[in-house]
Amino acid sequence: MSPAADTVVGLLVLIGAGFVLVGSWGLVRLPSVMERLHAPTKATTLGVGALLLASMIDGRTRYGNWTAHELLVTLFLFVTAPVAANMIAKVHLHRTRTVAGGEADGIAGPPPRPDDEGDWATFAEPRRNCPGTPPDP
Amino acid sequence: MIALALPLALGCVGVAMLLTLWRLVRGPSLADRIVALDTMVVDAIALIVLIGMTSGTDSGFEAALLLAMVGFVGTVAYCKFILRGDIVE
Amino acid sequence: MALLILIGLPFAAVLLLMIARRAGRRVHMLIAGACSAAGLAVLLSQAEPSLSGRTPMIRIPWMPTAGVDISLWLDPLALLFAGLILGIGLLVIVYADGYLGKDEPTARFLSYLMLFQGAMLGIALSGNVVLMLIFWEMTSLASFLLIGFWRTRVEARRGARMALTITGGGGLALVGGLVLLAKVAGSYDLATILSRGGLVQASPLYPVILILILLGAFTKSAQIPFHAWLPRAMAAPTPVSAYLHSATMVKAGVFLLARLWPVLAGTDWWFLTVAPVGLATMIFGAGVALFRHDLKAILAYSTVSQLGLMVMLLGFGTGAAVAAALFHLLNHAAFKAALFMHAGIIEHETGTRDIRRLGRLATIMPLTATLGVLAAAAMAGVPPLGGFISKEMMLEASVRTGSLLVPALATIAATLSAAYALRYAVVLHIGRAPIGRVMGTAPHDPPARLLAPPAILATIALALGLAPMTLAGPLVEAATATATGGARLGLHLALWHGIGPALILSLSAVAAAILLLWRQEALAPLAARLPSFDARRLFDGAMTATVQGARRLSHLIHVASLQRSLAVLFLVALVLGGEAAGRFGFAAGPRATTPASPVAIMVWMLLVVATLAVVAVERHRYLALVFMGVIGLVMALAFLHLSAPDLALTQIAVEVVTILLMLLALHLLPGRPPRLSSLPRRVRDGAIAAAGGIGAGWLAWAVMTRPAREGIARFHWANSHALGGGANVVNVTLVDFRGFDTLGEISVLAIAGLTIFALLEPAAGGIAGRRLREWRSADRFSPDRHPMMFAVATRLLLPLALLVALHLFLRGHDQPGGGFVAALVVSIAILLQYLASGFDWTDARRRIGEHGLIGLGLAIALATGLGALAFGAPFLTSSVGHVHLPLIGAVELTSAMLFDLGVACVVLGSVTMALAQLAHVAQRAARPDGEDPR
Amino acid sequence: MSLELLVASAIAVLVAAGLYLALRGRTFQLVLGLTLVSYAVNLFLFATGRLVVERPPLWAKGVTDHADPLPQALVLTAIVISFAMTALTVILSLRGFLEIGSDQVDGLAEPGEGA
């Protein structure tokens, strides 16, 4: 393994692990749910991404075989992580607005309404069948 | 460099997991705990990748892939339970 | 052969009666009568050889390993007893024909009676103790049925149960005694045992054997204190009383004592146990009989007393006493059967059995009265009847004991016997009491079929006195000889023996009896004041206490408590494990341990904290589930780190499905329930749990620190690729080396799916359905059923997941993966659709039903396994082949992959069946018909 | 600190927690307890093959240093079976609750309730 590759991989590993750690640190220290929700994004994206990249290069340089399937992990994370974040945010919104004794609003306060008459999906029956979602019986 | 970076990185991820656990135990809200659990899955994927690099085997790939693909199912199911009670309607 | 016919006849009659149970009463009577008569004829045909020493016998091998044969013999003792059984049996059948009412189920009655007859004959004829025990117990059973014949009457049921309990219990003691006897004597063959008296009596177990056997004999023969069942058995129809409780069953005990006399008698143990019991019973029974008013009760207690007499005689241990006992056996059978039938006629004609309401029968029913007086006289021991002779013989034997007390007490007993017998004869027939309630017509002598049997018996009782040697001499002599196992005594039976102490005692007994009878009414209150020994109440009390005690014990132990079952199980495992540790220790072994990296320790902390958190928040179930998710994740990481990628994959996938399942169920369970157990209880459980945890952990530690032995796995490693066609040894093991386990495993999964389906299918109806419809959560929910991002992402994920599943499936033989995980991935992808888009929407798009998938999967797996059979190879033998596909080139295919496909189908079918069914149950309940639209 | 110690103590903690929960008398706790116990048992069974770090039993020519594949296969079977049992227990608990109206394992009424 060339020193250059060694350095690159080493750096990537450290960057990835560092972002994972920063994400979790954010989870601990940020003041309320919505802020904390931002933290895992770093772990998901740059953290795991850098590690996977390191793994790819590492595999190539150390064992001589190209492995690209690490990309798939990132692909799946990119598909699923926003959904998870969305659902968690909805839980938070739901708990702040509708559950007595539920969670307090974060430092950003309650969310504004989308427009004058409508409301967010978490709070309102869908005004029309949303595109693509199944019609409710 | 790698030889130095890998243990360090493993330590970082381990600490990250413990921090996440702290949030999970501490809460205070349900949403907090779900965030923590979701983060924990990502941390686990990072850990698997690092373990794979340390050992020089590729055998952890399927596990990482599977976690990336179905790890969020638990998260959304927990969320759906809070939102709707019935996770399948 | 004749013996087989002899013993077979009654049972044949039982069968015939059951078959012909709808035929008329005549037919029934004919069957029973003919079989008894035929039996008697066969018996008589064998009498001559038996008496002349050429004992008829037959032996059929039965259980040769245990030395138990079906062997029958007809020695003179057996002949005597069998004659009694069949002769009186025949008369009882004739009598019963007259006695039983029109509506009585004669088939049932007679089949019980014949069952009893067969059992009794069996006791008499058995040449093997096991066979004898079988017949012995059968008599208890038959008598239970006969006493309980009028089953709606409470007395009948109680009497039957009591008889069964006492004689059955005695019978069990006898089982112990006889088997022990056989073990000590070294054979189950009766003849052999009888020849080994010395061996037996020298054994330290002899007293045990004796007592157990005596328990059997005494209970059957109603000796104190086991006599209580006999009077109570009078609830039976009178023919039954005549047969069982006078002539036969109660004699079984006497027979047994006579039968085992050579091997058991002649010792102090024998004398001191048998004679006093007999004597006491004789006095007690007679005393009670004197003051009873119910005819059948008088006769019953008299039977008790007379049996005591015979037992006492056998206890004396001399040949002459045995002869007296056996001769009295005959006498008693004749007059007591006659008397029971007589009492039956009186009840039949007058409607009462109360001696105080009866009198002057001599004028009203002269024939009946005559035979009654005759039989009673025999019972009283009045010359010239047979009873006189046997009583004199008894007194003679008691004098010969050398003790003064014995003849004195015997005389008292004889006095009392004579008194109640005379009372029966005099008060009933000559007394002044008016006749009580009269049935429609005036009482009169009954028709011949009622009268003839007792008349014959009374005649026999008379004849036994007039011509004892002709009628009974040879038989009694021969029987005595066999009973004592010695030579013939030169027995002389006669009315006149010359003046001796016995005659004086006998005559003074009769005289005293007349005096006693004179003052009977004056004595009655006195007798009533005697400390009464009410065995019946004692028995009832004991029974009630036993049943209550049993209930209390059983209910105390068998509380319907799962927690108790679990706690006991844990404790047993702990105690046993602790025992082994205590005795042998299992300290850590010498194997070098693997140092743990810091990250491993951190992950371990994750596990420990999450586990403790689950316990801490146990009642906040949702939170507990969240922590369970962490534990599952750590498990997967641990497996991965510890070189088990397949396990990690499986763990991850199973974990997801489990969480979904639990969330689905949790929704329908009540919210946050109160705590159930108190603090001490929690501490106790905590202690059990901690001990269990430490035990399990310590075991694991002990194993892991010991060097591994070269095991069978080396074969798996070496042959996985070459013979199994795959590099993933775990997968090859699962689908090939140990594919049979996997077949079982998918069966388990399939059954779980089916059971869950069966459980939930009816849940939409009934109480459960109502609860489901009424179910309202306390929480307010968001109206957003199907969040858009979620729905869209899952739709994209479906084909991707299928692709990954295909990858896992196809590569599983070489890389982590395999059919199981692949199927779980597909299941999760489908379940995600349910989650994101709802049940109905998703379900409408499914193509194959779960049942079909499970059946298909099993069929594929089985067919793959069976395919090998066509090539003469064992089930599940796999074959590896190379297939050339265009474009793709050579592909290695193993039949194990086909098997894996079956696995995948079953997993997919079962998992989706379970979860979809659960997801759907609430909606189905909400539909008006609760039907599954699918 | 050795891996063996970590695994053994993890088994201990899981078993203790599982047994304690299983004895709590309510169905859901029972299910949780059984799940924990099954984790522990799987780990135990796995550990009897001894711990080998990052040498998965994937055959390759010349490799002799590898984890024991057999316990892994056994644990896989055990995981599937315990999953089936867990699923059944969950459904049975639920079904019992729907039929009886109580989630206590012995089907008793709640303390303080009439029925």
Place this chain on the structure above:
Amino acid sequence: MPHPGLSALLLIVWLLLANGITAGSVGLGAVFALVLPKVTQPFWPDRPRLRIGRAWLGYIAIVLFDILVANIQVARLVLFRRNRDLRTRWLVVPVDLDTPEAITVLAGTISLTPGTVSSDLSADSRSLLVHALDVTDEAAEVARIKSRYEARLKRMFA
């Protein structure tokens, strides 16, 4: 071919899974890429039409770049900014996209780039609720999202 885009994606994913490009993997991948969309069609009956081409590659590049930059910014926030100095805001982003797929990609992009999380969609799917970790000018941020991502998505989803 019910959906060429999906088929292409599946083929790529298969090749990545197979971890190598051989005749076998391409052949088998092609088979799956054709069959799977067919099999899963009932679950996704009306898929949007995509314009596969440079626009997609460009979009992916932009997003990856944004992720990189945003990660660093947010890491600074997490590490060095005091909580009370955080300027967290709710943003309402009006959405002009028509298909749920396009909206989902937009929302996903927003969430993937650190510092913003798509939190909810309005009941009429015309607005997106975004939570931003540190924003000074809300309108500018909304405009940035619309121009940088939504405009491109409009072109990619025909």
Place this chain on the structure above:
Amino acid sequence: MTAADQLMIAPIVLPAITASATLLMRRRLRTARAVSLGGCVAMLAAAIGLFAMAQDGSIRGYALGAWPAPFGIVLMLDRLATTMLLLTEVLASVVLAHAAVTGADRRGWHFHALFHFQLMGLNGAFLTGDLFNLFVFFEVMLIASYGLMLHGQGASRLRAGLAYVVVNIVGSALFLIALGLLYGLTGTLNMADLAVRVAALGPAEQGLLRVAGLLLMTVFALKAAVAPLHLWLPRTYAATMPVIAALFAIMTKVGVYAMIRTVPLIFGAGAGAAAWVPGPYLLPAAILGAVLGFVGVLAARGLREQAAFAVLASTGTLLMPVSLWREATLAAALYYLVQAVLAGAALFLIVDATMRRRGSYADAIVPSPRFVGQDAAGLLYLAGGLAAVGLPPLAGFVGKVLILDVSYAVAGWPSIWTTILGTTLLGVIGFARSGSTLFWKAAPSGTAAVEGPRRSLADFVAPIVLLALLAWLTLAAGWVTAQTRAAAAQIMAPDRYVAAILGAGR
């Protein structure tokens, strides 16, 4: 591999096929019923064939997947296994016919599939020569029994079912721990190989070995409902549909079978600290079980509960001679086992026939108005009681005498004798009380007559068949005891077993 050898797989594959087939025709009950009965008959034929094969005294191995022992899984066929198979198949045929006649299979879903899976589990447990495979078949057997036990459902059944399931799950966990220990110590799972390797263990391993043995025995004891691990049984069996409980009569005996199979082989004289590992515990436990069983018979308030306790008692009685671990005592135990299974099943089927006629009185031991077939039912109940208690002329008595006979050779005989005789008396009292209350006593006046259609007597056939078998067992005791003696001789000569299995190559 001859066709005859291939027959060995039939008892496991046939029910699996039948189960799958009935699954596919789940909505056509008549067809499913016919297939199910056909499958059962085929299995009976196979069992008879295997029984005949074992008559030559040989021990046959069947290497599944052609992997040689001890590396793959082997089935093994000896006299004991074939006896158990034949017994199972006979019982299953009778019970299935009864279920079909009475329509019990219509009372819930998947009766036939579950029934055959149950048989698959039982047969697998009897045939397997591999300890882990035994675990797997135990699980198949158990989970199918859960399904059957819950068949028909209802509140009490659901709760009792939960208890049954959970206790057995914990038992399975213990099984895995014991199994793991044994594997960890020896590196093998094949029973014959285990026998060899256990004997070779060094002193440092003795403690662990003993723990493994004791835990394994705990598991078997739990399945066999050995006191005090029996607490699950009365409730479970009493809550089960009687026709299914009749099939379950053999379930507890599987636990006993597993002990008989493993102890002389693996934990025999050469097993060091684990030699005859149930050791001093089994006899007291057996005595306790017999006593509690018959006390329960006396205390029961319902017929099903009573029959359940009778099963418990029979297991206790059976284990007394087993605990002595001698050829003669095992032979007697096997005879008793065979008759106890048939007797327990007969009793449950009689209870079923009675319950079905008594309407709302069901199986409560209280007087009811007269019902159709009361006399016949009463007679059958009497016979069933005799069989369960062990009184002549049915085989229980012979069995008990045999046990007395053989146990005399050991020091503890007085306790065995006392227990057997004393508990029999308790049983006699119990059955006499309940029978006379149920079939003799008339309901208090004013009680409405039992309603319901006049039923055919077809449901008496199955119990009569079982009772006839019991009578036959008495008559043919010579032949049967010769069989059991030969089986016991095989079991007590583990060396031959080891040679036969480990010698069998690919």
